[in-house]
Amino acid sequence: MIANDRFSKWIFDSYHPTAKGLALYRIFTALMFLIFLMPDATYYSDMADFPDEFFSPPPGPMMFFSEFPSAWFFYTIHVLLALSWVGVLLGYKTRFCSLAAAGFMLLLMGFIFSIGKVNHQMLLVLVPGFMAFSNWGATYSIDSSNSDIKVKAEGWPIVLLALFIGFMMFTAGFAKILGGWLNFDTFATEGHLLNQYFVRGRTELLSGFMVRPQMPWMWGLLDWATVMFEVGFLVAVLRSGWTRLFVCFAVLFHFSTMLTLNIAFLVNFPAYAAFLPWDKIQRYLKTRLSSFKITDSLPLAFGSTFFILFAVIKIIDKSAVIMTVGEPSFDEITIIGIALIIVITLGIGKTRELITTVRS
Amino acid sequence: MDYLSEKIVKRIFIFFLIYLPLQYAVVGIVGYYSSEPWPAFVFPGFKSIYVYGDTYQINQFMVEVESPDGTVLREFTPQQFFYEIPNSQVTGFLRSNLDGADDFEAFDTETRNWFRERAQALVGVSPGDLYYLHRRQYMTRFDNKLNIDSVKVLNRFKIAEGNL
Numbered sequence: 455m456i457a458n459d460r461f462s463k464w465i466f467d468s469y470h471p472t473a474k475g476l477a478l479y480r481i482f483t484a485l486m487f488l489i490f491l492m493p494d495a496t497y498y499s500d501m502a503d504f505p506d507e508f509f510s511p512p513p514g515p516m517m518f519f520s521e522f523p524s525a526w527f528f529y530t531i532h533v534l535l536a537l538s539w540v541g542v543l544l545g546y547k548t549r550f551c552s553l554a555a556a557g558f559m560l561l562l563m564g565f566i567f568s569i570g571k572v573n574h575q576m577l578l579v580l581v582p583g584f585m586a587f588s589n590w591g592a593t594y595s596i597d598s599s600n601s602d603i604k605v606k607a608e609g610w611p612i613v614l615l616a617l618f619i620g621f622m623m624f625t626a627g628f629a630k631i632l633g634g635w636l637n638f639d640t641f642a643t644e645g646h647l648l649n650q651y652f653v654r655g656r657t658e659l660l661s662g663f664m665v666r667p668q669m670p671w672m673w674g675l676l677d678w679a680t681v682m683f684e685v686g687f688l689v690a691v692l693r694s695g696w697t698r699l700f701v702c703f704a705v706l707f708h709f710s711t712m713l714t715l716n717i718a719f720l721v722n723f724p725a726y727a728a729f730l731p732w733d734k735i736q737r738y739l740k741t742r743l744s745s746f747k748i749t750d751s752l753p754l755a756f757g758s759t760f761f762i763l764f765a766v767i768k769i770i771d772k773s774a775v776i777m778t779v780g781e782p783s784f785d786e787i788t789i790i791g792i793a794l795i796i797v798i799t800l801g802i803g804k805t806r807e808l809i810t811t812v813r814s
Numbered sequence: 815m816d817y818l819s820e821k822i823v824k825r826i827f828i829f830f831l832i833y834l835p836l837q838y839a840v841v842g843i844v845g846y847y848s849s850e851p852w853p854a855f856v857f858p859g860f861k862s863i864y865v866y867g868d869t870y871q872i873n874q875f876m877v878e879v880e881s882p883d884g885t886v887l888r889e890f891t892p893q894q895f896f897y898e899i900p901n902s903q904v905t906g907f908l909r910s911n912l913d914g915a916d917d918f919e920a921f922d923t924e925t926r927n928w929f930r931e932r933a934q935a936l937v938g939v940s941p942g943d944l945y946y947l948h949r950r951q952y953m954t955r956f957d958n959k960l961n962i963d964s965v966k967v968l969n970r971f972k973i974a975e976g977n978l
Contacts, residue, residue: 465827466820500898505925510910512852513844560853569899571906572852579853587818610823614830621834622857625841629859645864648960652872652951654901655893668955673865684857717902781901 468616468694469609475732476585476607477545477594478739481757483581483724484543487555489764490785491578491721492536493562498528501565510570522565534558542582543757545595552586577725580618584611585728594753612728613691619725620691623704627684635681641673643680647714656716656781664714683707694729701729702797709794718786723793730796849910870960872951873968875908879933880942882976887937889947895932912946916971929974942976 471479502525511517535558541551556579563575588611591597592604635642650656651665683703690696704726712718736752743752770776771784782790818826837854844851864870877895881887892904899907915921921929933941948969953960 461827462820462824465823494900497898497900505922505928507922507925508907508911510907512850513848514852514854516852564852567852567903569903569907570849570910571903572850572854573902574857576853576855610827614827617827617830618834618855621838622855625838625855626857626859629861633859633861635861641865642860642862645862645870646860648870649864649872652960653874654905655891656901665960 464692465610465613467609468697469612471588471607471609471612472733472736473589473592473605473607474594474736475734476588476590477592477753478736478756479728479730479732480545480548480585480590481543481594481753482727482760483585484539485757485760485764486724486727487539487578487582488536488543489761489768490789491724492539493532493559493566495529495532497566498532499525501525501569502528504569508570509568511564511568512572514564516564516568519565519568522568528562528565531558531562535562538582542591545591545597548591548595548597549586552582552590556580556583556586574622575721576622577619577722580615581724581728584615584618587611615725615728616691616694616697619722620688620697620700623684623687623700627681627687630677630681630684635677638674641670641677643676644673650715650717658716658782659787660713661716680707698729701726702801705790705793705797709790712782712786712790716782718782718790720786720789723789726793870953870955872953874947874949874951875905875912876947876949877933877973878945878947878970879937880945880976882940882942884942887939887941890936895936912973913948915946915973916969921973926974930976933974940976943972944974944976945970946973 501522504522506521509519509521511519535555538551538555538558541547542555559582560579563573563578567573588608589605590607592607630636630642633642634640647661647664651661683700687700687704690700704722708719708722739752739756743755767785767788771788774784777784777787834855838856841851841854841856850856864872875892877890877892879887879890892908893901896904896907929944930941933944946969947967949965949967951965952963954963955961
């Protein structure tokens, strides 16, 4: 009985999002996907032109296909995916559009990964798939203006998302333990750095600086820290505070792997953003906008600001005026850098709160 | 917009709490005997270790383009030769499509033609034979630098014939 109560409490009481907070997250996520996370459409015609023999689907449903489909098929699915995300952005048939976005992304990824290599980007599917049930279209949306029925914002999809992130992190950490990352006489992080640098040509940012020093204690420490972080994430999902702390660790982790291994993993960030205090952000913005007497236009102001910000980042990235390298790209560095600043700001805020509490 | 009852939500959670470890076990078993299944809810393990003490091994894969007289015209890294494939997928692509082969007869005519056309586009002249090369560099650290000790060719096989 107690276990059942705890189970229910974990599912239903871990997060109490507000409809307005979730709506801001919806707008933010839709813009992230539309501007940064859509598959590269220029790759479709290349894939369609590959010899059939290059079609090497991973074990699973893609084995029902025997070759890459023609380019028009990819373009059609790509347009449908984009339209689904526009629907999510505007809050038009939000649940349907969220599920459609998940489905179309899954289909495109299936073909892209049939070149013989699976990338681990399932969070691009899980975020819209789970958040479809959070009622993130309950306000600041076309749906809400077409209906008078009030719906409750649901927190359990965020718990489910946390569970999946935690479990997937655990699989990465567990594989490392089996591979011997915790042995004292091996330096796996160093090995991967050298492998990325010399074999895959990932030589940007701090990677050149990091391949030089011989600091076994540092490499050993990084091996252990990585494993502890990844395995510990699964335990952290039991409490919302712990989950948020580990999401902050994840941002630090991705920022450091971007600087050293040049692997950005921007695809995880919309999922991490689900754990931001969106209700507080909404209240803060409402207070700020009230002085300009445009409180009613909050979603429009929020969406427009992020649209302009993201569009500028994307234009700079595509025009290659600042960086000519593609990996990591300018947009990945900027977005992950901003995420790091947010994490540091939240960390300072929490530390201040803690100091105030201890003093009082 | 209705929402699911608490009972159904709890069942969804129970289902996933059972499903996630089971699918991970399946990923491990299928991955061991074949390759990683998809879709799967896992993150990359990066479990391999390349550094043991001060020695380090680097596996290099190259596509070698010969001129019609049999001399090596140019070597390409996989990232250069298969330039449209995203960098994150090139190694997996080689593993799936080239590592298992040992001769050009492993590929059909369409694929061999594709290799030849790609080589011609890259070198600007009609190429001779094309080879896939796997070599290993052995490196050690000295004075905070990585120095190549030796290079060993582990495998070299023809992936397409030239001038048909």
